[in-house]
Amino acid sequence: DTAVSQTPKYLVTQMGNDKSIKCEQNLGHDTMYWYKQDSKKFLKIMFSYNNKELIINETVPNRFSPKSPDKAHLNLHINSLELGDSAVYFCASSQDRQQYFGPGTRLTVT
């Protein structure tokens, strides 16, 4: 009965690789988000989709590409991974102002 789920929970990979993180919400929400939390716990929005349409696109390298196949899913694909991409990535969804967060995906790039 998890509201917002992410896979995988942990991801360890080498520089230069391409990887994807998946997010699904079963709350029926229209809007989904990706956030990045760095090593200092600073949390910053990356993208937001509303009904499969991109509505927020912060200054993020174009190696990061979100994809929303339907309004319950928002995946994050990262090309040519760099050391600085190491972080925890959180997916979230919202319907009425309040956001619900997934458990996070800890990405480690070596």
Next chain:
Amino acid sequence: AQSVAQPEDQVNVAEGNPLTVKCTYSVSGNPYLFWYVQYPNRGLQFLLKYITGDNLVKGSYGFEAEFNKSQTSFHLKKPSALVSDSALYFCAVRAAGTASKLTFGTGTRLQVTL
């Protein structure tokens, strides 16, 4: 541009004592304000929000926050702290509106000791 300031990196309090975690914000127009808590290796959990109405907002686990428009503050409070309240607390703000983004503060670590 909207912003949130959490001036304290860490707050230490003894169990049973009242706690306050400070937050001030800057946003154009009316604010929507939120507090979230993050336990180690976990996602963010919603605590409470201010959208409109009563300035004193009550939330989960006995927490409350007071919206002060003149001071642009939204401090988190609890009358009696528990050791289990020890966690990382985030204040967040967004402007009233459908497509506005949520901006988080840098977080305050709350340490409650026996």
